[in-house]
Amino acid sequence: MGIVKALKGDTGGQVMLAVLLVVTLVVPVLNLAVPETSFWHVSTYTVTLLGKYLTYALLAVAVDLVWGYLGILSLGHGAFFALGGYAMGMYLMRQIGDRGVYGDPILPDFMVFLNWKELPWFWNGFDMFWFAALMAILVPGVLAYVFGYLAFRSRVTGVYLSIITQALTYALMLAFFRNEMGFGGNNGLTDFKELLGFDLQSDGTRAGLFMASAAALALGYLACRMIVTSRLGRVAVAIRDAESRTRFIGYRVERVKVAIFAFSAMLAGVAGALYVPQVGIINPGEFSPLNSIELVIWVAVGGRATLYGAVVGALMVNYGKSTFTAMFPEAWLFALGALFVLVTLLLPRGIAGWLPARRAG
Amino acid sequence: MILAGMTWWGTAAAGALEEALPGLADRAFPAKQQAVQALAATGDSRALPILEALLAGDLYTREAADPPLVLARPSAAGLRLSDPLTGVDLGEVERATVKKIPLNNALRTALRGGIAALTLSSPDPAVRSRAAKDLMRDPSPESVTALRARLEQEQDAAVRTTLVLAVAVADLRVGTPEARLAAVATLEGSLYPEARNGLTTLIANETDADVKAAAERALTAIDARLTWNARAETLFFGLSLGSVLVLAAIGLAITFGVMGVINMAHGELMMLGAYTTYLVQQALPGWVDYSLFVAIPAAFIVSGLFGIAIERTVIRFLYGRPLETLLATFGISLILQQLVRTTISAQNVAVENPSWMSGSLQINPALALTYNRLYILAFALLVFVALLLILKRTALGLQVRAVSQNRAMARAMGVRSARVDALTFGLGAGIAGVAGVALSQLTNVGPNMGQAYIIDSFMVVVFGGVGNLWGTLIGGMTLGVANKFMEPWAGAVLAKILVLVFIILFIQKRPRGLFPQRGRAADG
Amino acid sequence: MGGQVERWQYLNPGKTLAETLDISHTTLLYVEGVTVSFDGFRALNDLSFYVDVGELRCVIGPNGAGKTTMMDVITGKTRPDAGYVFFGQSINLLELDEPRIAQAGIGRKFQKPTVFEQHQVYENLELAMAGDKRVWPTLTARLSGAQRDRIDEVLGIIGLRDHAWRPAGALSHGQKQWLEIGMLLMQDPLLLLVDEPVAGMTHQEMDRTAELLLSLEGKHSVVVVEHDMDFVRSIAKRVTVLHQGSVLAEGSMDEVQHDPRVVEVYLGE
Numbered sequence A: 001m002g003i004v005k006a007l008k009g010d011t012g013g014q015v016m017l018a019v020l021l022v023v024t025l026v027v028p029v030l031n032l033a034v035p036e037t038s039f040w041h042v043s044t045y046t047v048t049l050l051g052k053y054l055t056y057a058l059l060a061v062a063v064d065l066v067w068g069y070l071g072i073l074s075l076g077h078g079a080f081f082a083l084g085g086y087a088m089g090m091y092l093m094r095q096i097g098d099r100g101v102y103g104d105p106i107l108p109d110f111m112v113f114l115n116w117k118e119l120p121w122f123w124n125g126f127d128m129f130w131f132a133a134l135m136a137i138l139v140p141g142v143l144a145y146v147f148g149y150l151a152f153r154s155r156v157t158g159v160y161l162s163i164i165t166q167a168l169t170y171a172l173m174l175a176f177f178r179n180e181m182g183f184g185g186n187n188g189l190t191d192f193k194e195l196l197g198f199d200l201q202s203d204g205t206r207a208g209l210f211m212a213s214a215a216a217l218a219l220g221y222l223a224c225r226m227i228v229t230s231r232l233g234r235v236a237v238a239i240r241d242a243e244s245r246t247r248f249i250g251y252r253v254e255r256v257k258v259a260i261f262a263f264s265a266m267l268a269g270v271a272g273a274l275y276v277p278q279v280g281i282i283n284p285g286e287f288s289p290l291n292s293i294e295l296v297i298w299v300a301v302g303g304r305a306t307l308y309g310a311v312v313g314a315l316m317v318n319y320g321k322s323t324f325t326a327m328f329p330e331a332w333l334f335a336l337g338a339l340f341v342l343v344t345l346l347l348p349r350g351i352a353g354w355l356p357a358r359r360a361g
Numbered sequence B: 001m002i003l004a005g006m007t008w009w010g011t012a013a014a015g016a017l018e019e020a021l022p023g024l025a026d027r028a029f030p031a032k033q034q035a036v037q038a039l040a041a042t043g044d045s046r047a048l049p050i051l052e053a054l055l056a057g058d059l060y061t062r063e064a065a066d067p068p069l070v071l072a073r074p075s076a077a078g079l080r081l082s083d084p085l086t087g088v089d090l091g092e093v094e095r096a097t098v099k100k101i102p103l104n105n106a107l108r109t110a111l112r113g114g115i116a117a118l119t120l121s122s123p124d125p126a127v128r129s130r131a132a133k134d135l136m137r138d139p140s141p142e143s144v145t146a147l148r149a150r151l152e153q154e155q156d157a158a159v160r161t162t163l164v165l166a167v168a169v170a171d172l173r174v175g176t177p178e179a180r181l182a183a184v185a186t187l188e189g190s191l192y193p194e195a196r197n198g199l200t201t202l203i204a205n206e207t208d209a210d211v212k213a214a215a216e217r218a219l220t221a222i223d224a225r226l227t228w229n230a231r232a233e234t235l236f237f238g239l240s241l242g243s244v245l246v247l248a249a250i251g252l253a254i255t256f257g258v259m260g261v262i263n264m265a266h267g268e269l270m271m272l273g274a275y276t277t278y279l280v281q282q283a284l285p286g287w288v289d290y291s292l293f294v295a296i297p298a299a300f301i302v303s304g305l306f307g308i309a310i311e312r313t314v315i316r317f318l319y320g321r322p323l324e325t326l327l328a329t330f331g332i333s334l335i336l337q338q339l340v341r342t343t344i345s346a347q348n349v350a351v352e353n354p355s356w357m358s359g360s361l362q363i364n365p366a367l368a369l370t371y372n373r374l375y376i377l378a379f380a381l382l383v384f385v386a387l388l389l390i391l392k393r394t395a396l397g398l399q400v401r402a403v404s405q406n407r408a409m410a411r412a413m414g415v416r417s418a419r420v421d422a423l424t425f426g427l428g429a430g431i432a433g434v435a436g437v438a439l440s441q442l443t444n445v446g447p448n449m450g451q452a453y454i455i456d457s458f459m460v461v462v463f464g465g466v467g468n469l470w471g472t473l474i475g476g477m478t479l480g481v482a483n484k485f486m487e488p489w490a491g492a493v494l495a496k497i498l499v500l501v502f503i504i505l506f507i508q509k510r511p512r513g514l515f516p517q518r519g520r521a522a523d524g
Numbered sequence C: 001m002g003g004q005v006e007r008w009q010y011l012n013p014g015k016t017l018a019e020t021l022d023i024s025h026t027t028l029l030y031v032e033g034v035t036v037s038f039d040g041f042r043a044l045n046d047l048s049f050y051v052d053v054g055e056l057r058c059v060i061g062p063n064g065a066g067k068t069t070m071m072d073v074i075t076g077k078t079r080p081d082a083g084y085v086f087f088g089q090s091i092n093l094l095e096l097d098e099p100r101i102a103q104a105g106i107g108r109k110f111q112k113p114t115v116f117e118q119h120q121v122y123e124n125l126e127l128a129m130a131g132d133k134r135v136w137p138t139l140t141a142r143l144s145g146a147q148r149d150r151i152d153e154v155l156g157i158i159g160l161r162d163h164a165w166r167p168a169g170a171l172s173h174g175q176k177q178w179l180e181i182g183m184l185l186m187q188d189p190l191l192l193l194v195d196e197p198v199a200g201m202t203h204q205e206m207d208r209t210a211e212l213l214l215s216l217e218g219k220h221s222v223v224v225v226e227h228d229m230d231f232v233r234s235i236a237k238r239v240t241v242l243h244q245g246s247v248l249a250e251g252s253m254d255e256v257q258h259d260p261r262v263v264e265v266y267l268g269e
Helices: A002-007 A011-032 A044-070 A077-099 A109-113 A129-153 A158-177 A203-229 A231-241 A243-248 A253-279 A289-302 A308-327 A329-346 B002-011 B016-025 B029-042 B047-056 B105-120 B125-137 B141-153 B157-174 B177-187 B193-205 B209-259 B266-283 B288-313 B322-343 B371-393 B395-405 B407-412 B417-440 B451-464 B469-490 B492-509 C002-011 C067-074 C098-104 C121-128 C135-140 C145-157 C173-187 C203-216 C229-235 C253-258 C260-268
Strands: B059-062 B069-074 B079-082 B089-093 B098-100 B360-364 B367-370 C027-038 C041-052 C056-060 C082-087 C106-109 C191-195 C221-225 C238-243 C246-251
Touching: A002 A011, A002 A203, A011 A044, A011 A203, A011 A308, A044 A077, A044 A203, A044 A231, A044 A253, A044 A289, A044 A308, A077 A129, A077 A158, A077 A253, A077 A289, A129 A158, A129 A253, A129 B492, A158 A289, A158 B322, A158 B451, A158 B492, A203 A231, A203 A253, A203 A308, A231 A243, A231 A253, A231 C121, A231 C135, A243 A253, A243 C098, A253 C135, A289 A308, A289 A329, A289 B322, A308 A329, A329 B322, B016 B029, B016 B047, B016 B069, B029 B047, B029 B105, B047 B059, B047 B105, B059 B079, B105 B125, B105 B141, B125 B141, B125 B157, B125 B193, B141 B157, B157 B177, B157 B193, B177 B193, B177 B209, B193 B209, B209 B266, B209 B367, B209 B371, B209 B395, B209 B417, B209 B451, B209 B469, B266 B288, B266 B322, B266 B417, B266 B451, B288 B322, B288 B417, B322 B451, B360 B371, B367 B371, B371 B395, B371 B417, B371 B469, B395 B407, B395 B417, B407 B417, B451 B469, B451 B492, B469 B492, C027 C067, C027 C221, C041 C067, C041 C082, C041 C221, C041 C246, C056 C067, C056 C203, C056 C229, C067 C191, C067 C221, C098 C106, C106 C173, C121 C145, C121 C173, C145 C173, C173 C191, C173 C203, C203 C221, C203 C229, C238 C253, C238 C260, C246 C253, C246 C260, C253 C260
Parallel strands: C056 C221, C056 C238, C106 C191, C191 C221
Antiparallel strands: B059 B069, B059 B098, B069 B079, B079 B089, B360 B367, C027 C041, C027 C082, C238 C246
16 A cells, blocks of 8 residues: 555556566576577576666665755765675675685684784674674664754755765775774685675675565655655655745754755665675775765756666666676766766756656655 | 005005005904904095995905006906096906905904994985984994084084984993983974984883883883874874865765756766876877976866866756766766776876976875875865865856756746856866866766765765855865774774764764755755 | 743643633733834834634734834844733743744745745745644654644645745746745644735735635634825725834724824825
């Protein structure tokens, strides 16, 4: 019932979810059941690539929720994504056990290398999947809550807020580069072996992760739709368009903001947690401000305040990036830079703006 | 052999130097030692290279030839000989035909003392200073005598200071308890590392309780002064970092303060300024000392024109949409980076420092301020004052202030706000270029150099208060100094993180920065 | 005192801020000795001003007299340098922020009409509707039949029933004014602060606005700030004249119109 209502009138979303469902069912079959020699075979590389794109799409949906509907241009969502990824990475590190280069049953290789004698306290519990999964959601959520509470309470808005979110991810990047932080420093966490007992290199696990990413995207999308179609979603748009007016009719603007911001950060954390086992590494580069701002342009390309546009934009830009960097590695930054300029100048409503006009929010 | 030598020396005009020299060829070490001391006592400047050559193992004897003592340097055929007194070339010989004068430790000590005593009487004050310092390192009663003797007749104030120090340090080691006590008193508060070392050694070995207590007091006093000097140095580093931040932020403060747009390509405009410096240096090889004076206006123009182009082609279509402006200018920053990468190089380029910027200003023995930082600090203040004057005294400045306070009203009064916007943006960009010239003297010049500054400069603007140049100055300096004072105990990275956290907390209390624009216009 | 109200609420979660209101002395709003300065300019200067329960009060005064600043102080947008502002006898408005003041029962219509342009007229009214405005209840809120009826009723009052499903941004200026008044009604406040309600309205629309405001009298206290003297005359029982940040005169329209100080201020302008 809730789902039906959430998707009412959301043609773009219905189409997107239908395509997603078909792809999720067909791709693993083409990968696992169709012989490699066949024209219809989909390589495991492609499956993993698609899975990666889907986690990006979920991240983009999270950004669109706060940017499109709440007017908060977060340039720090990459940080929440990376934190979720690190939580998952820590679990995967602990799963390596004594199969690391140094063969220490408890300590990950980089700690042995740094001559550490015991596990730092914050690594406790990450040998359990449920705990790591919880942390992948909670850590970004709590960070976003605290950060949002401080920022929104003092009514920091607009470009100020954007730059401060950028400073947040920048500070985290610097911190995670430090070996003393206990997250593998420069190299990050890598050399993962298995997840919940499944070999991460096997085709079946890859297909499973792909399907999990698709499911997470679908669920995240539906959750966001439910929010934006609720009265809270209308309050969010009201805040975006006339913040002080919303206060005068009795809404606690900063609480609405912090709640949605924290929820969005949790979604980003989930995306990060799904991303890491598929790419096999998480390092501080994921916190780089460039990543966070690049994902904003995915949303802008797709069309903000549509949610499905974020999915389309994330898939298109990343597909473009993959093919572009393969063909003209030199020119990618030109293309990306031009994309930023052209989309903001000529396509303020993104690709979704080409579709038959439909009211946002 | 001595005889042969005698005949040779006998032909020369007899002098103290000529008399003592043959002793160096004596087989007996004590005789050689005496000859060294005799040579040193002559005070003849020609003796110095001979003693130095002996110490370096370049002085040889030869049989049945005149002169019997020769200087030898390795050459293709074996050794190239020359006359130690006149420097006349004596041709190449095989190694076997000459014999190196052997040294032992006592002789080496005598040589060092002799060289020091000779250099102490050198006409060059710098050489005398160095000699005094050499003597401090391994003092003997003789060297103290030599130092005192020199002190009597020394005229140069700087050399006197060193001599006084050297006498005192030498006294600590070899003097009577009274002399040691007096030396401790002399050294109290001295910032020379030798003074501190001498006192530390003294305290470790001293038997006389009074001297020891005095030495400990003196050491404490020195350490206290060193601490203050270290703070002064940290302050200087902080102000230096602050001046860079101010240079980086001040252009941003103008564009953000006046137009409310964040120019994410600001760092890249600085990068263009730095590359302009590089290109100017390439175009004017051999003019490194003067090229900066060409580079500064060139960078201002290059970055300024880029800025105007950016404003005219992109930003003016995005007024009233600050977030979109942020994204578009970020795109421009990527394009500019890649532009430099493809047209010049993806690697860092080497920008040379002019000679007048190298070296340092020695405030005292423990505190030296490097000229490049000093000049950049002065330059930052100069740019600040120039900008202040432009905004306060020129027609453009008046229009800029009018537009920043009330765009609609300014337009109604006939201010061509589009032109003002373009010029303001050009001005901010030009200043970024000038900042890039300064940066090229401090850090590596590469395509990515601008990225590091955008967050920092924005923090400075936010901290100082938007639309207030003084706020930018004080904000930049404060953050620079805070950063440098935190570094010793927090580490560079953590210090940076702490500053970011501090600013996030700071805007809780003062959302509009240190020097907010007040009044009703600021609301909303 | 407001702080006490806050703490007290935890013990009586069923009781809202509005229910703690104490109006036993028939005065709803107390503004006493309020001073506000902007960079040395005194926008309000020791202003004292009282509004009774159910009263309709008009506030007039030349430009810069402090009318809008007074509303800013009452609704929590601006903090005064000195003075007290109480809602009833127990709620200290200076300790509350804008949403709490709104929840306590003070609604405001701005000089420049601000409606949520992206939302439909209906949604604008829904958002303004009195009720639990915390995050979770807002997320799960569904309109009840009674609430739909109320929105429909207000749509009728403000004459926008035919426009209910249009985006508010598409309305004319006068219609936006009406919609904002409608949003005020949805809030069901005890005190309505109405800043220049008839600016940009036709005479016909003005008459209807006057009718509407008069109909509110008794149930709500209403403070109207207006420049249009004809309009003020058509609705006012009591008029307060502000000048240079404090009250110059107060009384019936006739009284203040013949007050020599008022005449001087208006003619001197």
